[in-house]
Amino acid sequence: MSGSRFNPIALLRAFLRPLDPILMLVLGLLLGAAWVLMQSASPERLDSQGAHFAIALGAMWLMAWVSPARLLRFALPLYALGVLLLIGVELFGEVSKGAQRWLDIGVTRIQPSEIMKIAMPLMLAWYFQQREGQTRFVDFVVATLLLLLPVGLIVIQPDLGTSLLVAAAGLYVIYFAGLSWKLIVPLVALLVIGLGSIVTLGDTLCQPDVDWQVLREYQKQRVCTLLDPTRDPLGRGFHIIQSTIAIGSGGMSGKGWMEGTQTHLSFLPERHTDFIFAVLAEEFGLVGAVVLLATYLLLLVRGFFIAAFAPTHASRLLAGSITMIFFTYAFVNMGMVSGILPVVGVPLPFISYGGTALVTLCLGVGMLMSIQRSRLRARSS
Template sequence: MSAVFEKPSLRQRVVPFLQGFDGPLAFAIFLLAMGGLLTMYSVGFDFGNRFADHARNMFLAGMIMFIVAQVPPQRLMSFAIPLYTVGVALLIAVAVFGITKKGARRWINVGIVIQPSEIMKIGMPLMLAWWFQKREGQLRWLDFAVAAVLLALPVGLIMKQPDLGTSLLVLSAGVSVIFFAGLPWKLVVPPVVLGLVALVLIVMFESQICAEGVRWPILHDYQQQRICTLLDPSKDPLGKGFHIIQGMIAIGSGGLLGKGFMQGTQTHLEFIPERTTDFIFAAYAEEFGLMGTAFLIVAFLFLILRGLAIALEAPTLFSRLLAGAVTMIFFTYAFVNMGMVSGILPVVGVPLPFISYGGTAMATLGLGLGILMSIAKSKRLVQT
């Protein structure tokens, strides 16, 4: 009888929690986390406590991922409406009496100073995935119209702050859910074609539309300047074009194998602005070269493909849409950051996942990874 009441061993108690972790996804996270720590040590060893803080942020993100991985997707769905509602309410509060820093009103004091737009990176796909789950089997064009309104409200509020980088991430997450839910191609193709046409016209008539005194509709002046600077950074090499030029110099000077760990001259002579945050990819490419950059890109591709595989194998529509949207957030983070540092996209405030310094962004990444782990675990439970 004593064997019946025998206490389970530590291994027996821990294994059920670890079974929620998807092996291939965990491997991709490990590679990127090690790359992030290595890079931050190099670029941040003479930058205060950046390396120690980055390691702490990674640990906290890992704890968030571990905790969220234990929450079943059905439970996650119950947070959709409250999280979205609170997020939108806080964005409205920011617009009315938020804290302004460097010309942008993005923060609010609720006992502690927070940036509500970060909530919508997860709250937006959660809400739309919940909406389409409720409409499963009876989708009409009106359902897609409602989803578009739900997406436009927070994106518009974030752009008004202004915060182009975060609005782009929230928009990407929302559009991903709408597309994966079955948005007809006839509604997808026209905006894409119009965007390509507009891009060609901007490039062809750059000198006229970027002339002094010309103002574009919708965009703020600084956003227009970033696009014009992207088209020709040499017009203001010591001013608005400095970031792009120095980033491209650092990437090009890395060559095939790079200058070596902690040997980047552009980095350590402080020619690269924001070398521990938005422009850390330039520092990475300078020290590790084309081969190191290829390794980083392959690691991100592996993570993204694994996330999409989890989405395809998810047991419910809500899980599929949410996993797909979270995965596309990682794609947008990596693509936009690498693109802006390489000079093919305008400079926006989007960090490189796991590599760039930043506590709030790291916590959001941990939450997203926890959601993917939770969905992967639910698939295994269904199979068994």
């Protein structure tokens, strides 16, 4: 009978077994910062954000138990489902705020583009796993086509922010799979030339009668607003102007928690979601921003460590891509809030209010934990 006694210590160890302590430390710091900032930016949303935390952490814990090999078995079906749902959005999707991004499945509405943030790197990691050691140029072409299909369907919704994140997730896998620098350098050169041309000819290109062809009018205006926010200070440029004022006014140590004037006098728009970094910079200053950057850096270092020592080719590609996705979220959000990138609606990872992005990001953390756990098991066997 003594052997059947309830042992809480053993139960706790079993519960914590799939969790990586360093990743949990980083995640705890980020979610703690999110909770503190939310109390200042939007205290009425604390209860719902707490529910988001619980759901996201639960999803992460479940994902950490799934082995990478088993996870890869779902790559093709998940990718196919995501593409079919994106096609469904194009044919039957609901329109809200001028965008057709949601699909009503009866019990609830879903945004299928979010599925592709996980399905895309998973699919390409599985694809290159099948060709390990014999990758040819045609394989990179096929991988690019697999990437362009969902990205194109997301672009036409339109949802530029999500399309960039999905595209980045896929491109990271393609790069880590061994894409030649001979192909990368010309693309980077074209990008630099294009950006330089926009900056140089901004006044001409931003005239009302100039059609950019490849971008919708509102997307053109976002770029033009970035080049000169004072062009429309009370309209399109309002977000960037108020955000940069908040960041600059924080100084070295900030105005103090819940003392931010831009935040509490409602000058700062979307302060609980896309622009929450401006809240942090105003109230905690440069010191707070550097601490947050250091926390993200620790997340990236741990992610790349897991990727470098992952036991299989696919898990290395997947871990590297997931880690770079965290970097992309943070870089794009901080860039747009600081006025060096256009506003594209990308949340600050693990900090901004919202459930969908938080669950997606925590699933990525769970995948990293799963890969690390598989490495430790392989080493001990």
